[in-house]
Amino acid sequence: MNKTLSNTTQSHQLRKQMEASNVFFLVYVEVIVLLSCFNLHGFNLLGLVTASPVVRGNGTDQHALLQFKTKVTGDPLKIMESWNISIHFCQWHGVTCGRKHQRVTKLDLQFLKLSGSLSPYIGNLSFLRGLNLADNSFYNQIPQEIGRLRRLETLQLTNNSIRGEIPSNLSACSKLTLVDMRSNQLAGEIPASLGLLSNLKFLNFANNSLKGSIPPLFGNLSSLEVLSLAINALSGTIPEALGQLTNLSFFSIYGNAISGNFPMSIFNLSKIRSFDIGANKIQGTLHSDLGITMPSIEFFSVAGNQISGQIPISISNASNLNVLLFNDNRLSGNVPSLEKLDKLVNLGLGKNHFGHGKEGDLKFLCSLVNATKLKFLYIGTSNFGGELPKCISNFSTTLLNLVIEQNKIMGRIPNGIGNLINLEVLSALENQLSGPIPSEIGRLQKLNIFFAYTNFLSGTIPNSIGNLTMLIKLALNENNLQGSIPISLGNCQNLLLLDLSNNNLSGSVPREVLRLQSLSIWLDLSSNYLTGELLVKNLGSCVSLETLSLDDNLFEGPIPSSWSSLRGLVQLDLLDNNLSGGIPEFFVTFGALKYLNLSFNDFDGVIPSEGVFKNASATFVEGNNKLCGGIPELHLSRCNSKTSSTTSVKLKIAIIVVMLGVALVFTCLLVLWFRKKRQQHPRTICEENWLLQLSYQSILRATNGFSTQNLVGAGSFGSVYKGILEESGEVIAVKVFHLLHSGASRSFLAECEALKNIRHRNLVKVLSAISGIDHKGNDFKALAYEFMENESLEDWLYPSTSMNEPETMRNLNFIQRVNVAVDVAH
Structure with a gap:
């Protein structure tokens, strides 16, 4: 499916990109405008290729394609599986053949996640007119054999990992109209011989590691419309000969180390729409007729250089400007009226010497009221003085970034600042602003x-x-x-x-x-x-x-x-x-x-x-x-x-006092215990020993496997069973603790410790404690008590009508209940 995006679509892409960018949007806008230029001139960058019908073809082409396949080491989408001899090569994915000679005329494998190196056999596809391997992961070098493709018109290797130098014999492909190798790892110098490609309209080597200078021979590329060498390591100066490229509409050398004065002839390119020489070391002054000699200009950036002088008044004639970036230079004087630039989206004037630190420096801001598309305004780090004009309250509500920082701006922040309801960034730091922060600031949600x-x-x-x-x-x-x-x-x-x-x-x-x-x-x-x-x-x-x-x-x-x-x-x-x-x-x-x-x-x-x-x-x-x-x-x-x-002495004294107090209390308790001991009869059974030694197996047998018939009652931490010991026939009550319940283990330890040492006529005597593992490997804990025939106190206090005895036999009178309460208290 071949598409050529309309001018409306490309403008929309430009605006959408700038919405997401910051004040210095040079790289991002560069890419968007570049893509726009691709589509402007009908280059089929996004087209997909349809296969030709099954016919007999040339064996040389088939062999070259199979050799190309052998160099593909990564193919997650299994594209290369269709490249087999069971079907004609003209039906292979991405291959287009001519109808007359059945030779391969186009190879389009873009966006397929392929990886590997480029086979030199590609030079045998002598009828090839279009080669598109963009947006994959091809690496290594471009084979020199590519220079044998005399019919080649478009070469697209964009966004891969290709290394090495640009083949100098590419100039032999005299029919080339488009060469796009941006976003790779190309090194070395740009071959001057490429200046012989008189049919070339589009040349893009952006985002590589190229060095050296721009070949002056490029001035002979009379058909050239797009030239992008951005984000490399190029040096030297801008050749004077580039002023001869009268068809040039897009020119970018952003992000290099190019120096010297730019030639005035370059400002005479009347068809230029995007001009970006930002982030270099270029000196000189701006052409006084800048807005007249470049009437179609939409994107103009000289940001990040060493340009001096003033902004020419003629700039206001460039009424198609969307992006105007002068920031980070040595420009001075007053900023002229920008009233006619009503399409302006991004204006960068910061990091210069504009203004004189006094009233009137910011007068030009009121000329931007008609810029209804303005989104980014950056005038920070300059010498602007005077009060912030109230007219900024009338700026378009499309404004996203307002940066006026590091100037000498005085007065109050206008109350009308709240009208800029879409504002995302407001930076007014390091000025001389006074008065309160207006409450209207709360409208900037x-x-x-x-x-x-x-x-x-x-x-x-x-x-x-x-x-x-x-x-x-x-x-x-x-x-x-x-x-x-x-x-x-x-x-x-x-x-x-x-x-x-x-x-x-x-x-x-x-x-x-x-x-x-x-x-x-x-x-x-x-x-x-x-x-x-x-x-x-x-x-x-x-x-x-x-x-x-x-x-x-x-x-x-x-x-x-x-x-x-x-x-x-x-x-x-x-x-x-x-x-x-x-x-x-x-x-x-x-x-x-x-x-x-x-x-x-x-x-x-x-x-x-x-x-x-x-x-x-x-x-x-x-x-x-x-x-x-x-x-x-x-x-x-x-x-x-x-x-x-001193602190240590105080601490020691405190410890001694506490220890003496504890010793005194202990002595008193010991005396009381001896007195009580003399009043009691000596016990015949050692308090520290259990009366019975029982195991889990003996308890299991005694309770008939903890059957429900033996269940006496249940509480929050355990269940009580009646049991008969096999050895002695003694009847006992066994309390089995539910260890999965929170607190059951603590309850077992507390009850075990208490009942082992306490004797009272109102408490059931504990006979033994059992702690071990059951038949399933789980922890098991239980206490064995004397069995009381009259069942539980609860049954006497709250008798059930379902019991066999008559209800009157279980009733307790008032005196009996009082005695029970007293006994429980004891």
């Missing part, structure tokens, strides 16, 4: 990044900031903000970074903020007036947090034990607070911790000597006079010093 640090902002942080639920990074540090941290900030459940340091904030840190489990990069509340205990116990849920700065506040109390889960910490700063207690041992296990500052608090006790504490350049504990020990480099007193000795 798609905002991901809000940076306004290092300004003169005052007032309180508006509660409406809690509406920014998609916020990822918030930095308002180094301002004059006052009041408390708003509780509503806890609604920002996606927050990774929060920096409110170096302000005048007071009060306690809201628990809602500290419950933000998303915090995983940075939390800095230092240099404020925050008070209360270190109530950030909930912070323990932020297990990925890397930086935590709470220094220079008024926090008190110990370090919470819940912090033991903060194993991702790289930096922890608690300097200059009122914290107390010992230094937790769990800091030793924090393998990622590289900086720990506990200085000027009231910590006490022994400091650890392992983990981060082994590194004196990473651990700071000065100003804690009650600490001792640690490595010598920390210069702390030994733990047997006067301070620690």
Whole structure:
């Protein structure tokens, strides 16, 4: 299926790509525009080839294809299985033959996940006009034999892993119109002989490792429409001869090391639509008639060079511009009106010397009100001064990124900023902005990044900031903000970074903020007036947090034990607070911790000597006079010093007092026991020995296999059975514990220990304890008691009508019930 995308589709692709990119979208837009140019000129990049009918063909072509197959080492989709002699080679997948001579004219194997090397036998396909192996995993070199394909028109090896040099004899393929080898591992220089391919319209070597200079002979490629050499290691200068390529519509040398002045002749290419020389070392000034000599220009980027001078006023005539990137150069002066650039999507002016640091520098911003498609505006790191004009409130709601950072912009953030409802990035850091943060900021519900640090902002942080639920990074540090941290900030459940340091904030840190489990990069509340205990116990849920700065506040109390889960910490700063207690041992296990500052608090006790504490350049504990020990480099007193000795003496005294108290109590109990002993009759049976020695097998036989007929009753931890011992005929009651129930084992041990040593007329005498393994290999525990013929107390208190005896025989009167209660109490 062959498709040529329409101009509408290619523009949509360009816009869609730019929506996902950042301010410096050079590489990504480069690729999209490049693909657009492919489709503009009808190159069949995505076409699939249909096979010809079964006919007799040329044996040379079949042999060449079979040799090609032998070099394919990876074929997960089993494409090569159709390449067998049982069917004619013209029916093989990806093979197209001519009808007249039945010779292979096209080989299209793109997007098939094939891997292997390219067979030199491909040079025997002498009728081949199209070779497309794009988007596979072919490696090794391009065989020199490819230069024998005199009829070859299109060569597409895009997005493989092909190494080595570009064959110089490719120039022998004089009918070539398209050569696309981008995104491989090609090295060496670009053969100058390629400048002889007079029919060439499309040439793309982008994203390789090519070096050397651009061959001046390329100026002879009079049919060339697309030339992309981006992202290589090319050096030298732009040849003057390239100004002769009058049909050129796409030109990119982005991301190389090309230097020198660019030739003015290159600005006379009237058909040029995409011009990108960004990220090089090019010098010079811009042509004064830039917008006139390039009337069709849509993408223009000189970003990342050393270009000086001013932006020509003529730029406003280039009314088709979508992308205009001047950032990261040495441009100066005022930015001219851009009123006619109503199709502008991306404008980059940052990292230059624009403006004079005074009022009027930002006047050009109001000329962008008509740019209804504007999405990215970057004017950061320049010399713009004056107040931020209120006209930015009238910018298109399509605006996604607004970056005005590192300038000399004064005044307030306009209230109308809330009109930019689709804004995702707002960066105004390091300016001279003053006044409060407008509450209208809460309307920017798609905002991901809000940076306004290092300004003169005052007032309180508006509660409406809690509406920014998609916020990822918030930095308002180094301002004059006052009041408390708003509780509503806890609604920002996606927050990774929060920096409110170096302000005048007071009060306690809201628990809602500290419950933000998303915090995983940075939390800095230092240099404020925050008070209360270190109530950030909930912070323990932020297990990925890397930086935590709470220094220079008024926090008190110990370090919470819940912090033991903060194993991702790289930096922890608690300097200059009122914290107390010992230094937790769990800091030793924090393998990622590289900086720990506990200085000027009231910590006490022994400091650890392992983990981060082994590194004196990473651990700071000065100003804690009650600490001792640690490595010598920390210069702390030994733990047997006067301070620690005092503590030790107090501890010893406390231990002695406790021991004396215990001894006194024990002595009193011993005296009472001897007195009682003299009053009692000596026992004839040793209390420590059981009366019977029973096993699991004897109990099993005695209860008839724990039959239901022998079941006396059941409780929460066990069941009681009647049993008759075979040896003596003695009747016993056996309590079998249900060990699967929680607490049954503890109940067995407690009951066994108690009944072994306690004797009372109201308690059934325990005869033996059984602990072992049953016939299934499970744990077995039971107690054997004297059997009481009158059944259980429960049956007497709550007689069942189903019993054989008359109900009146089981009734207890009031006096009897009182006596039972008294006996139970005893």
